[in-house]
Amino acid sequence: MPDYKVNFKELKARVGVTDVAYALGYRLDRKAGVGRYIELVLGDGREKRDTLIVSHPNDRASQTFFRRDGSKGDVLTLIRENMDAFLVTGKDDWQKVAKVMARFANMPEPEYNDDREYVKSVRAASAFDISRYEVKQIDMERIPRIFHQRGLSDETVRQFAPFVFLIRDRRNGNFDGYNIGFPYTDTDNQVKGYEVRGYGGYKSKAAGTDSSSAAWVADFSGGNPEAVRCVFFCESAFDAMAFHQMNRNQLHPDVALVSLGGTFSDNQITGVMNRFPNAKAFDCFDNDIAGRIYGLRMIGLLEGIPMKISKTEGYLQVEAGGKNFTVNPGKALPSQLAAHLPVHYRTGQWLPPKAFKDWNDCLLNKPVAPVLVPRKEERDRNLAERRKGNLKM
Structure with a gap:
């Protein structure tokens, strides 16, 4: 990594994945829980456009992220992925990244402070504490409705009962x-x-x-x-x-x-x-x-x-x-x-x-929504219209 009079290691101690992600519009998914990892989501409901799973939520210097598609990285990776969102110039990507990091390092705590305080308040447990949880077996005479909502039969729940609580x-x-x-x-x-x-x-x-x-x-x-x-x-x-x-x-x-x-x-x-x-x-x-x-x-x-x-x-x-x-x-x-x-x-x-x-x-017989592919005639017609439009220009 080139040296642009910027100490990236020092900056990463002050600027984490969460800082950049929040600024890009990601928000904490509280339903996913807070522990060794948190999930930051871009968009909401059915319009989720991206999800980052971030490690060490309370330690900027150690933060990395990954996605469920296998991609991963650190705060520098996230900045490079979204370079168009930051109005900076430079000789190459690393000089631009250095400028973005320096800018973030001097920024005051922005509006996402509410999410950050929530993560701090939860205090990720370093080890699982069984005494924190009350655990009991499922009553087969009163099987929770959630299983039926998932299409699971009473017989299936009975078979899995030793492994579900x-x-x-x-x-x-x-x-x-x-x-x-x-x-x-x-x-x-x-x-x-x-x-x-x-x-x-x-x-x-x-x-x-x-x-x-x-x-x-x-x-x-x-x-x-x-x-x-x-x-x-x-x-x-x-x-x-x-x-x-x-x-x-x-x-x-x-x-x-x-x-x-x-x-x-x-x-x-x-x-x-x-x-x-x-x-x-x-x-x-x-x-x-x-x-x-x-x-x-x-x-x-x-x-x-x-x-x-x-x-x-x-x-x-x-x-x-x-x-x-x-x-x-x-x-x-x-x-x-x-x-x-x-x-x-x-x-x-x-x-x-x-x-x-x-x-x-x-x-549940819930198929993925089909992607409608236009017929050949429609493709040819659309192509012809685009060509006409280009000629007019």
């Missing part, structure tokens, strides 16, 4: 009721947190939840993990339950279903698979680019093939084993990789039908 945060002064808690466990089967879901689309994680090495695991082997031959990885516990409900007649009784809670950590994958030494991992992730990147990362991990993955127009670019090639996200990943790399098929794919984003939407 009601949870109440004793320190939450704003809500005194119970949510649904999916316990995150480690390789010793110790509870390290909860994936939390509630009515109105509420989702969060219990304070201090270990999302880096623990995951929600529903093991149907009855305490015999060596009997498990298939482990199905999903992005949420509701997706995993929906997958099982829709495909149970095709599944062996001794299977395991896993939720990563919307994020992907290498240690989550390897830790889970270490519990099931004879099993094959299946990618059941969402039908979007982030889901396909998760699938590629899982294959790379379990096949022992380091990969660098990036997005290109309509494809994913993969660098691995000294080769550089493209992958079509709409086709099976293992067979595409096998054309270039020594793949031993330790992983498979069991994706939602292409019309649906995830398995829960499939269960």
Whole structure:
């Protein structure tokens, strides 16, 4: 990085990802919870245009961010991505970044101070404290309505009952009721947190939840993990339950279903698979680019093939084993990789039908809105009109 009489390390101690993101219009998603990470969203409701998951929310110098599509960076990356938003000039990008950083370093606390104070007040827990939460089993005679709203049958809830609980945060002064808690466990089967879901689309994680090495695991082997031959990885516990409900007649009784809670950590994958030494991992992730990147990362991990993955127009670019090639996200990943790399098929794919984003939407029969492609006649007519318009100019 060039030196422009600006100490970037010193500036990063004063200007964090959150400062730049708030100035660009991102706002804190309080429903996503505040812990080791926070989520900053650009836009709202169905108009969300981007989401940044930011680490170390109270320590500017250590802040980095990532997106669910696999992209990541620090405050300098975020500035470079949005250079057009900052009216600065310079010989190159780094000189412009230096000017933006210097400008932010001298700015007073702006209007987003309310969000910053909220994050400080929550005080991210460094470790999960089980005593903070009241946990109880679900009463099968009074199954919470939220499961029915998700299309999940009473039979499915009964099957998953050993792995799903009601949870109440004793320190939450704003809500005194119970949510649904999916316990995150480690390789010793110790509870390290909860994936939390509630009515109105509420989702969060219990304070201090270990999302880096623990995951929600529903093991149907009855305490015999060596009997498990298939482990199905999903992005949420509701997706995993929906997958099982829709495909149970095709599944062996001794299977395991896993939720990563919307994020992907290498240690989550390897830790889970270490519990099931004879099993094959299946990618059941969402039908979007982030889901396909998760699938590629899982294959790379379990096949022992380091990969660098990036997005290109309509494809994913993969660098691995000294080769550089493209992958079509709409086709099976293992067979595409096998054309270039020594793949031993330790992983498979069991994706939602292409019309649906995830398995829960499939269960609810909520297809993704179709993208209407104009017919050839319409394209030709539009092209002719544009050419006429250009001639007039």
